[in-house]
Amino acid sequence: MDGPPPPRVPTLADVAARAGVSTATVSRCLNAPDRVQKDTRDRILEAVKHLGYSPNFGARALAAKRTDTIGAIIPTMDNSIFARGLQAFQTALVDHGMTLLLASSSYRRDLEETQIRTLVARGADGLLLIGHDRDPALYDFLARHTVPVLVSWVFDPTQPRPSVGFDNRQAMAEMTHRVLAQGHRRLATISGYTSDNDRTRDRVAGVRDAMAEVPDCAPLNVVETRYGIETGARAFAQILAKTPETTAVICGNDLLALGAMRQARTMGLRVPQDISITGFDDMEIAVIADPPLTTVRVPHGDMGRQAASMLTEMVRSGTTPDTVALPCEIMERGSLGPAPRS
Template sequence: MTQKDPALKKRANLRDVAKAAGVSVATVSRVLNEPGVVKKDTLERVQKAIAELRFVPSAAARAINSGRTRFVGALIPTLDNAIFARFLAALERRLSEDGLSLIVATTESDLDVEAKKAKGLVDIGAEGLIVTGATHGAEFYDLIERTMIPAIITSYFDDTNPLPTIGYDNKAAAQLALQHLIDLGHRRIAVVHGPVHNNDRTLARLSGLHSVHKNRELTTVETEISLRGGAEAAAKIVSNSNKPDAILCLSDVVALGVLFGLQSKGLRVPDEVSLMGLDDLPSSAVAVPSLTTVHLPVSRMGERSASALARWISTQKRPEAEKLEARLIKRNSTIRNTVFNT
């Protein structure tokens, strides 16, 4: 009672192991970190003690010395869109291979929330950050600059950005989609997209469309990125007197919603209107009709981002930007338009 009560034994620490093995704490630390320099005989004795006491080195104590906390933070707009969930899943998988944990923070696409959560992550010792898009608040950039924390921008490619970007060329991806519809003979095209406020991905996609559209009719509808948002956009488009012969949605979730919206209004896809998405969710291949779309390699993006961040952290060398190729996936929701064909 006076000194220690062995009954309420806490987690064993280095000293306990050292005492049990009859060595100094330095030796135990060496067994943990550079077992090569310890004599085989001693090594085994210490390892036995470690196993018997079920010793696990305290991550906090390690962090205090090495400055390495072994976790990174990901700031993503939402988990409600499958595209981010898929990205995160790949990210987490790859990071855990490198012995890094992932702390998830959602921003609801609010720059202030993002800055606040980014600061929180840095304060608790995140070794790196994964962020979505290149549009962030001054506070955020200030934080990155001050702390010089490795931060990678994803979902967005721009090799002139001061931070490394790993993503696709959103502009090109949108153009790929629009070009396909044009190639099919569509002229009156409605575009449905998510909120543009502070969203550079959507903005880039839209700008791509405008530079392709030339003299064509291109009406745009902004809606929430969700099935419901898509369905509502569809209702709006159908109620319009001047119906389009194709609808291009700048994300698959929205396209699926539009599909449902059109179905509920009795419009057949693709016979009466062609429909195209952009993302290529697993769902899109299964929908009826299956959705023509542009494949964005989100899982690959997760893996590449994780690798790049892990390497950045360990080597201190800022990685290069990486462009991931988007590619057209032709399926059954688009059909040739014969009316306007010459």
């Protein structure tokens, strides 16, 4: 840097003057960098940086018809459930030249609605949302503002809008088949809250689907709670109090399962000799549990990367992609074993 930057807010013309190009070239460079030669681009970007130039949002959006910003709203930041997929999404968006602005709704519909409106008012070109469950008026609102929406973390081909995700119901049915194959017939489930949440509903439905194929199962004991380790531990204690004959607890995510495992240890139950416990997600911590956790590996990385490509394409070409379902994988580890002989 040669000398202090000017004290007033710099303009496009200041950038053009410093870079020795026309304002049209600066504008083209900022909106479609690939259309400007590299040495010119480098000079312009140096000038932008040196002057502290920030493109006027309104004018730029008008000129470019897009603002290169994608919004995403996730239900929670409080643990790493959505973190890995989002990180992959963001990394791929950066490669596509897009900036991600994220909001977290704390699983509250009213907050999510405010955040959707805020992101639209801020000129987000497209939105990534988790699951399909929300007020139809919100989808109407987004359609009227021509903001494309991609839904993720689910697969539901009956829904009218595109999504990239995985089949929560089928994955959980497959996990339950593995549990039943070990001779377990007295099952319980610790689920996240199912209201306004198609992912949790699908997972419980998957457990029931698999059980329906086996005639001698006891009724399923379902406890709903907030996702977390502490809540998983409490739910496990509640299950054992109500149905002490339970031999396998199928958990709606890995945090619940880790809490259940801790509580089992506290209660003097051996996993898997006395009781089997399974999770969902295959978080990094699943393998550090003792015994390591049997769980469903969710394709977080692929999902995030494909979501970035699909949403970029939707924003840039205005097309609507086909819904994509990615496969999950059952990771059988030490926390699932044969049912104890009663």
